[in-house]
Amino acid sequence: MTFESLGLSEALLKAIVEQQYTAPFPIQEQAIPAILAGKDVQGIAQTGSGKTASFVLPILELFQRKKAARSLHLKVLILVPTRELAIQISEVINGFEQFLPKKVKNTPVFGGIPLNQQMVKLKNTEILVATPGRLLELVSTQSINLAKIEMLVLDEADKMLDLGFQEEVNQILALLPTKRQNILFSATLDTESKLIKDTLLCDPIRIEVEATEKNIDLIQQSAYQVDPERKGPLLRYLIKQKDMKQVLVFVSSVRTADNLVIKLKKNGIQAMAIHSKKTQGARIEALFSFKKGGIRVLVATDLASRGIDIQFLPFVINYELPRSPKDYVHRIGRTGRAEASGEAISLICPEDEHHFKIIQKKMGKKVTILPSDELNLTGM
Template sequence: MSFTTLGLSPALLNVLSEQKYTKAYPIQKSAIPAILKGGDVLGIAATGSGKTASFVLPLLMNLQNNRVTKNRHVSVLVLVPTRELAVQVNEVFSTFAPALPKPVKSLAVYGGVSINPQMIALQGVNVLVATPGRLLELVESKAVHLSDIKTLVLDEADKMLNLGFKDEMNQLFALLPKKRQNLLFSATLSDDLNQITQFLLNNPLVIKIAPETNILSQIDQVAYYVLEERKGPLLRYLIKTKKWQQVLVFTSSGFKAEAVADKLIKHGIDAEAIHGKKSQWVRTEALRQFKSGAIQVLVSTDLLARGIDIEFLPCVINYELPRSPKDYIHRIGRTGRAEAPGEAISLVAPMMSIILKSSKKRWGAWSTALKPKTLI
């Protein structure tokens, strides 16, 4: 379906054309008209299916008619779980906002960097993209006020509503006006979180775009059953023989990420590790270099499993499997994005292979879709 039928302004349609967006994805087709009308939305769709644009475009349209004039009183609040995702979502707002007749200023705020520049930059902001912890710090410093929020967006909603963010989210909900538009988006939403969404959403439009079908149709999944001590040599062999120029490798810890990256470097493969213990500047620079092709292999924890859009990434490798199928979905969703083909390889140790085979009900279609290779 063309974007021209969704009620977007000519200015936004021109930018979409310039950015080579030729057609609306299913999540955009359903969400954009509903958000333009001011309704609540619960959108569940596979990673790489256009969820960010599905709320950015209509919210920019709505802000043309309804913008808060008070300084430091933002109209739209987008909450995200990671610093990297905050930057990426803000980039989408920044891509489209300059084309609008009335200026819309957006800003990403997150921890790990000095708070003072962010406090200054909040002057005149209409759209704030934030991680919960840093947002609470800014509220406490009276650098921003949430009493005039018209729309709340939870990007990666399942992560934002789980126990890790529970206290911070409860504090933020208490600061928001009761009457507001609520938009929740995620690639996955577990059953236990459905009850939480009930008190957040008012008669929402529920959009569920068969994530399993989308991912499985675009991503070739392979599992190598391999002894733990042979994972490193196998990883290097795959990278060199398949001649990948851009590979994202996932590990279970920052320590393991550093160890894997160090081994790759020692064997002549350009690699960098990225995880939560590194400074924001180092993380941002490593991701920038990886996206630009300056770094061949980026070894990461689940820090980069959610929401990060790396265009045409050919391969994702699970050096270690995550603890849950939901995290596995987010990891492999970094490849095969926007209808492009991708490959997801998992290096499965013997003990983990037993667990995987015995937990098909828990892992569902993803465990059965794995194409096993010979134990090495």
């Protein structure tokens, strides 16, 4: 199937080529026609499956099809769990909009920066990309009116609930008009996500794109046994020995992230951290610098990692294992995307071995575990 067959305009097709998309992903093949037809859509898809474009493209197409003059009220609300994801979706919209004859203003809003700075940008916004807490703040100051929303998109609904946004989501739903189109995307359909789906969607088109073995098979996985005191030197050894120009390193805590960056810099490896204690400006700067090749290593916690979307990322390292197998797959899925290969490496201390066995069992794939005691880490 081609993008031309999905009913998109020439301007959008030109932007798709410009963004180096060659053929639609399965989620896009099914979601784009359904959204264009006005259907409610429930999508079960992992990060990296192409889901952002699957709702951004038809939204922009629908704006182009409106024959009436622009009515500058808020029409589309895209609700997301994190500021990084809000920024990423806004950037995707901007990229696809570049050739459109009718420009559509989108504005991302999120916590971490002064409310007034975002309030002044809201004028004439037609697509709002928002985190729940900041959206309710703007509603409380009467900066936003949700009464004329025509389409609601809930992206990463499962993560939104994991982060404790159930009450905020319910408050927002109560403010929206009853008649609207609803799009819900989630990596899984757990009990809470199913409850939102049953409440929100009307006779939805259900699309499920599983994290298939084919996707995982694109990722070369390995692990190293290591004693805790040799963990830092081993990380630096692997970065230098494999000449990693761009590597995303996952840790479990803010403190570990900051300490790791200090040690990497002391050893001549440019690195920055991205986590919840960083200011919004610092997080944006770190992500931008990493994407553009200004730094080799981005150290991230799981919470901050939502929204880090980098095509052709060659390496991911689990400096510390995540708590759940689902998060492990999410982490390594940052590489091996867009049909490209990638490498994921985990550092396994003795106390991690049992947990790593559980992760492998849940993933349905055995990972080669290599010894590291004979590696010469002197000077690392």
